[in-house]
Amino acid sequence: xxxxxxxxxxxxxxxxxxxxxxxxxxxxxxxxxxxxxxxxxxxxxxxxxxxxxxxxxxxxxxxxxxxxxxxxxxxxxxxxxxxxxxxxxxxxxxxxxxxxxxxxxxxxxxxxxxxxxxxxxxxxxxxxxxxxxxxxxxxxxxxxxxxxxxxxxxxxxxxxxxxxxxxxxxxxxxxxxxxxxxxxxxxxxxxxxxxxxxxxxxxxxxxxxxxxxxxxxxxxxxxxxxxxxxxxxxxxxxxx
Numbered sequence: 001x002x003x004x005x006x007x008x009x010x011x012x013x014x015x016x017x018x019x020x021x022x023x024x025x026x027x028x029x030x031x032x033x034x035x036x037x038x039x040x041x042x043x044x045x046x047x048x049x050x051x052x053x054x055x056x057x058x059x060x061x062x063x064x065x066x067x068x069x070x071x072x073x074x075x076x077x078x079x080x081x082x083x084x085x086x087x088x089x090x091x092x093x094x095x096x097x098x099x100x101x102x103x104x105x106x107x108x109x110x111x112x113x114x115x116x117x118x119x120x121x122x123x124x125x126x127x128x129x130x131x132x133x134x135x136x137x138x139x140x141x142x143x144x145x146x147x148x149x150x151x152x153x154x155x156x157x158x159x160x161x162x163x164x165x166x167x168x169x170x171x172x173x174x175x176x177x178x179x180x181x182x183x184x185x186x187x188x189x190x191x192x193x194x195x196x197x198x199x200x201x202x203x204x205x206x207x208x209x210x211x212x213x214x215x216x217x218x219x220x221x222x223x224x225x226x227x228x229x230x231x232x233x234x235x236x237x238x239x240x
Contacts, residue, residue, distance in 0.1 A: 084131030
């Protein structure tokens with residue numbers, strides 16, 4: 001049996017009110033959110049990554065990369081991605097759920113996952129409406145510099161949700177085309193570095209460590225490049 005949720009009724013009411021404008025986007029599986037999930041999975045070399053919106057009773061995924069084919073929506077009580085909304089401004093990490101299970105969802109719901117890391121997707125006034133998370137069936141660590149990248153990607157995802165909300169149907173195609181192109185280029189860049197790193201027999205060799213340092217540097221550059229493209233999109237909207 002899961003523990004009582006660490007969120008008051010008043011907090012939950014405010015959170016759900018903040019989510020309301022974005023609920024209309026839940027049925028829009030925009031390519032960019034799929035690409036964000038794909039990019040995050042590649043950035044951290046995990047088989048699963050998800051962009052989620054956490055409603056009162058269910059969790060819905062505008063973006064979902066999952067080799068095991070999870071559903072595009074799950075009951076909130078059975079979804080570990082809901083955990084992030086209980087911890088605003090905090091990156092939640094479970095290095096091995098088999099040793100340290102999450103107390104807020106059932107054990108059955110987390111039995112096929114070992115590693116989980118998430119950061120809340122928060123509105124400008126700080127309300128957590130969803131999460132950006134990475135998952136793996138194998139235990140792993142998640143270093144502070146990796147957490148920083150995930151935090152920035154979560155903030156970027158919030159900006160993309162706002163862009164989707166604000167752009168008119170006549171404006172959206174051109175805006176998303178530019179952002180999609182930038183993300184696609186980023187996917188190619190990180191894929192090349194990751195492939196080179198896999199050739200190393202040991203993760204502790206000098207070359208492997210150099211690749212890891214290069215990958216982290218590339219992660220930050222990729223986030224910066226996409227942030228720049230998104231701000232260009234907002235500046236175009238401001239010139240209506």
